[in-house]
Amino acid sequence: MTLTINNTLKKAALVTVLVAGASPFAIHAALEAPMLPGGEFKTVVPFEEGKDYAIVERFRLDATPVTNGEFLEFVKKNPEWQRSHAPRLFAGEGYLGHWEDDTTLGNSVKANQPVTRVSWFAATEYCDAQGGRLPRWHEWEYAAAADEARTDARKDPQWRQRILAWYSIPSNRALPTVPYGEANAYGIHDLHGVMWEWVEDYNALLVSSDNREQGSADNLKFCGAGAVSMEQKENYAVLMRVAMLSSLEANSPTRDLGFRCAYDIKED
Amino acid sequence: MKSLLNITAALLLLLPFGAQADYPPDSVYQLDVELQGHDGSEGNIDMNAGEPTIVTMFYGSCPHICPMLIASIQQVVAQLDEDEREKLSVLMVSLDAERDTPESLAKLADERNVDSERWTLATADANDVRKIAAALRIRFRKLADGNFNHTSEMILLDAQGREITRSDKLGRPAPEFVTAVKDALD
Numbered sequence: 001m002t003l004t005i006n007n008t009l010k011k012a013a014l015v016t017v018l019v020a021g022a023s024p025f026a027i028h029a030a031l032e033a034p035m036l037p038g039g040e041f042k043t044v045v046p047f048e049e050g051k052d053y054a055i056v057e058r059f060r061l062d063a064t065p066v067t068n069g070e071f072l073e074f075v076k077k078n079p080e081w082q083r084s085h086a087p088r089l090f091a092g093e094g095y096l097g098h099w100e101d102d103t104t105l106g107n108s109v110k111a112n113q114p115v116t117r118v119s120w121f122a123a124t125e126y127c128d129a130q131g132g133r134l135p136r137w138h139e140w141e142y143a144a145a146a147d148e149a150r151t152d153a154r155k156d157p158q159w160r161q162r163i164l165a166w167y168s169i170p171s172n173r174a175l176p177t178v179p180y181g182e183a184n185a186y187g188i189h190d191l192h193g194v195m196w197e198w199v200e201d202y203n204a205l206l207v208s209s210d211n212r213e214q215g216s217a218d219n220l221k222f223c224g225a226g227a228v229s230m231e232q233k234e235n236y237a238v239l240m241r242v243a244m245l246s247s248l249e250a251n252s253p254t255r256d257l258g259f260r261c262a263y264d265i266k267e268d
Numbered sequence: 269m270k271s272l273l274n275i276t277a278a279l280l281l282l283l284p285f286g287a288q289a290d291y292p293p294d295s296v297y298q299l300d301v302e303l304q305g306h307d308g309s310e311g312n313i314d315m316n317a318g319e320p321t322i323v324t325m326f327y328g329s330c331p332h333i334c335p336m337l338i339a340s341i342q343q344v345v346a347q348l349d350e351d352e353r354e355k356l357s358v359l360m361v362s363l364d365a366e367r368d369t370p371e372s373l374a375k376l377a378d379e380r381n382v383d384s385e386r387w388t389l390a391t392a393d394a395n396d397v398r399k400i401a402a403a404l405r406i407r408f409r410k411l412a413d414g415n416f417n418h419t420s421e422m423i424l425l426d427a428q429g430r431e432i433t434r435s436d437k438l439g440r441p442a443p444e445f446v447t448a449v450k451d452a453l454d
Contacts, residue, residue: 048411055412087293089403120402203401204409250402 033060033132033263034187041142044235045205045242054138061135061143062260064178064189065197066126068099069111071118074126076103081122090121092251112177114195114258120250123198127261134200135262137245141238144191146184154235163192163237175256192237196244198259205246296323296403297429301396303361306373306389313400314429315388316357320452323423325397325406327364327416328376333438337420338380340438344422345383347446352453358387363401363408363416365394424448 038056046052075082075096082102083095097117100106118126120134127133135143147153154160179189191197248254291297297314304310322341326334341358348356362368373389376382382389392400401408408418422445423434432452435445 047409047417048413051412087295087298089294089296089298121399124399200398201409203398203407205407246407249405 033062035060036143036186043138043141044238056138056142058265059139060263061188063187065114065195065258065260067112068105068109068115071115072105074129081125090251091119092253095119095253110177113175114178116195116256116258117253118258119253120198120202123259130261132261132263134198134259136201137199137205139262140199143186143188146186148182148184151185166193167237167240196257199245202245202248205242292428292430295429296425299399299403301392301400303390303392304370306370306377307384308370316359317429318427319355319357320427321357321359321425323359323404323425324421325361325363325401325418327362328368328372333420336438340441341422344441344446344449352450355453356386360389361400362391363397363418365397424452426452
């Protein structure tokens, strides 16, 4: 039995090497995007009434957010995503607005700071070019539940307090270079404390109108079971993310909003 | 001629998702997706370019709201005169990439007395669905039981694919929306 597993592992390792040899993007995915095992996960945003968990499949996630330097390489290869070319539908006012021009970061922007002011469309296309995709909300939440030692630290009030403290830092400071904080138990850095991040299904996070404006629920807006009702109110920091994401449109570039990519794990 | 081709090729390189060249910067028709219509047709999101179109997203097995959505658009159409009716297209894109098929949508179109001359009920793969919803600012979520939560909006696009207005009022249509449709057709 052990032998079989070892053989499978060797085979998997060999496949990784072969794929990595074929494409520079795969090296990034294989070396810098740790695998997360997934499973049943208690979420603050159940997508179904009466359930408080989500099923997360095994996946890989970039250890660090995508940086200005990495995104610059992408727009050099894909000029249609440079800020003077990308149409408003895909990249609204302010897209990459902190850069000096289409293909120059400029003196005030560091290559290893996370890229921000990117639209969902641009982030989606970037990840697609790396052979990945944006992480889904439940994947992001699952990865972000970990602290340095535990895969789910959310019950610890001290840890909750620590991530909440970030939200009181004025947002006009320059973003740190990444990796900034220590890796969490999965080997992922900076899910908290640095920036906001796009998720693939940002537009699944419809916060019901009675959450936003009490007493004027317009249930006809939603087909089926109504909007997200947010659970675990004590996880305030994560709920703030949900509220923020639910307010975005796909072409909105936002200060301090960046992304990282996730990768499906192909079964043999 | 050759240089013209080169210029065209160069322009195409500058468009995200390989979208087509001649739409305005905020046009939804810049998306490049693959749709399959209930009538067996295949096309891009701009299949109705050149005429005003009401676009919406729904799913075939939706028990209540989606039939209401179809009926609501039919009520808008009912308030048009015949000339106007012949100029308006309707595109309903399914959110349910797994269960809806051109065949199942053809059946639905039949059951709901949809005018297949002017209406297309279409499917797309899950990635394209996500992009179309993002471009149309429609929010949706797939539930574990296979159903969807989604915002039900009728979106009026001009001939170039730019949004003129939208309405989430189902049942008897909002008079402003009907007026906007008539204005777009005149």
